[in-house]
Amino acid sequence: MPELPEVETLKGQVGCFCGQKVEEVRVWDEVLGEVRKVEAQRLEGLYRHGKVLVFSFEGVDVALKLGVTGRLKVGVADGRPRASFLFSSGEWLHFIDPRRFGRFVMGNGVPRGVDALTPGIGLLWWEKAKGSSRPVKAYLMDQDIVSGIGNIYASEILFLSRVHPLQPIGDLTERDWLQIEEVTRGVLQEAIEMRGTTVSDWRDLYGLPGSYQHRLRVYQREGKPCPRCGDTVKKFYLGGRGTWYCPSCQEVRKESWRP
DNA sequence: CCCTATGTTCCCAA
DNA sequence: CTTGGGAACATAGG
Numbered sequence: 001m002p003e004l005p006e007v008e009t010l011k012g013q014v015g016c017f018c019g020q021k022v023e024e025v026r027v028w029d030e031v032l033g034e035v036r037k038v039e040a041q042r043l044e045g046l047y048r049h050g051k052v053l054v055f056s057f058e059g060v061d062v063a064l065k066l067g068v069t070g071r072l073k074v075g076v077a078d079g080r081p082r083a084s085f086l087f088s089s090g091e092w093l094h095f096i097d098p099r100r101f102g103r104f105v106m107g108n109g110v111p112r113g114v115d116a117l118t119p120g121i122g123l124l125w126w127e128k129a130k131g132s133s134r135p136v137k138a139y140l141m142d143q144d145i146v147s148g149i150g151n152i153y154a155s156e157i158l159f160l161s162r163v164h165p166l167q168p169i170g171d172l173t174e175r176d177w178l179q180i181e182e183v184t185r186g187v188l189q190e191a192i193e194m195r196g197t198t199v200s201d202w203r204d205l206y207g208l209p210g211s212y213q214h215r216l217r218v219y220q221r222e223g224k225p226c227p228r229c230g231d232t233v234k235k236f237y238l239g240g241r242g243t244w245y246c247p248s249c250q251e252v253r254k255e256s257w258r259p
Numbered sequence: 260c261c262c263t264a265t266g267t268t269c270c271c272a273a
Numbered sequence: 274c275t276t277g278g279g280a281a282c283a284t285a286g287g
Binding site for chain 3: 067068069098099100101132133134135138200201237238239240
C-alpha cells in the first residue's frame with residue numbers, strides 16, 4: 001500500500017483523535033515496544049511527510065512507517081493488531097500489519113526528500129538529474145529526493161507523462177520535468193480524493209477500500225490495451241519491482257548530441 | 260512447490 | 274562514484 005495518497009487519507013481520518021489523550025497502549029508485537037511511551041499523552045497534531053505519518057504528542061513525535069501492508073483501523077480490528085491505542089473517547093485505534101515491515105520511530109523523525117506535493121519539485125528533479133543516467137522510474141521512487149511516490153504511482157505518472165520507465169534522467173529537459181511535476185500532482189491529488197488504491201491490502205481507517213484501482217492505466221495491466229492508443233501494455237522488472245508501460249506511448253528519448 | 264506483492268536497507272559487482 | 278541486482282526483513286495468496 002501505502003504511498004502518499006493512502007497515508008494522506010489516513011491523516012485526514014485520524015484527525016478526529018487530535019486533542020484526545022491515550023488512555024492505554026497494548027503492544028502485541030514486542031518489536032514495537034517503544035511506542036508505549038505515548039501512554040497518558042495527548043495527541044496534539046498530525047502531519048505527513050511522504051509516506052510517513054507523524055503523530056505529534058505533547059512530549060514526543062512518533063513517526064509511523066507503514067511498510068508494505070501496514071494500516072490503521074478504528075473500533076474493531078480486522079486482523080491481528082501489532083499494537084492498539086485506547087483514546088479518551090473510548091475508541092480503539094489499531095495498527096494492523098500482516099507482513100510486519102511497519103515501524104513506529106520515536107523522536108523527531110528526520111525528514112528525507114521534499115514531500116511530493118510541494119510546489120517546485122519539477123525544478124528540483126531537473127537540477128538533481130543533471131549528468132545522471134539513472135532510469136527515471138527509480139529516480140521518482142527515490143525517497144531521498146522527493147518522498148511519497150511508490151511503485152504504483154510511479155508507473156502511472158510515467159504513463160501519463162509519456163516517458164519510458166528506463167528513460168535516463170539526464171536526457172530529460174526542464175520542460176519534461178515541469179510536465180512530470182504537473183502529472184504527479186494530478187495523479188496524487190486524484191488518488192487522495194479516491195481514498196487511495198486497493199490492489200491487495202490497503203484499507204482506510206474504517207476498513208473501506210480505496211477506488212483509484214479502477215483508474216489505473218498500466219499498473220498490473222500487462223497484456224491489456226493501453227487506454228490511450230490501444231497497444232498492448234508490457235511488463236518488465238526494474239530494481240526487483242514490476243514495471244508496466246505502453247511501448248507506443250512511452251518511448252525512450254535521447255539527446256540529439258552526445259559528448 | 261513456485262511466483263508475486265503497495266517498502267526500506269544493505270551488500271556486492273560491473 | 275554510480276547504478277543494478279539480489280537478499281533480507283515476514284506473510285499471504287494465486
